Amino acid sequence: MPNVRTLTRSTLDRLLGPAGARVITLREEESSRGRYARAVQSLYDVYVERVFPDLREREGRLPLLTKLVGTEISEAMFLLHWLQSARDSGEGDVVEMGVAQGATSALLANEILNDRQHLWLYDSFQGLSRPTAEDRLIDDIENRGSMDSYESAMSFPQQLVRHHLASVGFPTERTHIVAGFITPDVRELPDLVAFGYLDFDLYKPILTGLRLLGPKTRPGSVLMVDDYRYFSSGPEQAVRDFLSEDDRFELVVGPESAGHFCALVRR
Template identity: 40%
Template sequence: MCEGSTMPQLAASNAVMYELAAENPDMTDLDRLTNLYWSLCSVLRAGTPGDVVELGCNAGRTSVLLEMVLEAEASEASEEAGETDRSLHLYDSFDGLPAPSAADRYLKRGDCKATAADVLAAFARRGLRRPEIHAGWFEDSLPRHLPDRVAFAYLDGDFYASILTSLTHVWPRLSPGGSVIVDDYCDRRLSPRAWDGLPGVKKACDAFFADVPARRRVLVGAGDLAFAEFRKPPDGR
């Protein structure tokens, strides 16, 4: 767990990470979970203001981890950052993926379908606080339902248009020092093992950040993790 957390919290979170990875190793493997874990911890420990959002939550397995970290760190983070509460906001069409563009491959319209009930059941099984769930296509839900300030965002939209829409709406609300993790971002130069099945994701990120200052880190794991983190500079520019 983050520095300063108790050993029982650490043991509980580690156990859940193994459990989540076993449930669906293709979508919630340990490489993903551990990188999300430490990136979110670093944002919380830095006192970065704002809520946590996940765009493309599917059945809520990674969402469970994000909420566990929020709850475990709530009191200590609130004292250090002046935050009284941080909410977890989840976004998904719950109708599967939209139609792919020419930049996309591997997945098709309607794939990766889950329900809001699946998400709530995953939270209820672990006794976690109910998240804020926003159903609908990103272009409809994000302009109306994103929190005013975002400290941490996990983007798992799979396709070019979904990632570009996500960045367009999330980045202006991201607090200085905030973090955006993008799944399926494959940079074989910096991460030779990375899975390259969804090339539209990197194309969308490269297009968005061509004129937007950000600190990019390509993350790695023991397997074929394709992950990138984009941090907003401390001056907010």
């Protein structure tokens, strides 16, 4: 006869089934995490060997890559490449606009941990802003049925971001967290930007972010935009509109096999 544990698990599995969930043991979870960590290590090694052989190693990088949420490992490799390139080309701080849980923030923080650069993080902490006419739904990633239904989606508390930064030991005196929806009149900005990662998902905040950061860049600076040609049509339109205003940047679109992103490299 099946024991109580087996019966309990079977019952819970039937209850959770309609929600697409099931019960797993701690051993199964640990095994799954181990397999994922090994997969990340393998992909990382391939990228370093074949794509970015000049990428310098950084202690603590691999565990942070395994903890990323919403950012593919392949995209993160391009992020690390452009971050290194931007930093090697001159001075300037590092910016992330649209930080969500703060997992990517921790990755960025770890890369500049031993330097003087400050980390500037912008997020509403109230979820996505209201979509505009430029935001046509391309990929209904949460099966919400319409673009308008994504307003206020993907909201995470600021404390979660601070927790991720603390986990890598990033100094609070070099941390600037700016809460609230991004607007053209934001005054809390770095004097000089080496690298910016914009992940606001929608047209208006992406364009606003680019307009705010563009004047703060110098030759060699990189502004990377996530969700380019993905989720919403807004990010691509924002990039195009910004480039029509400022011709100092070269547009580099990432390969589709690696994700949905682009980089604006300052000439």
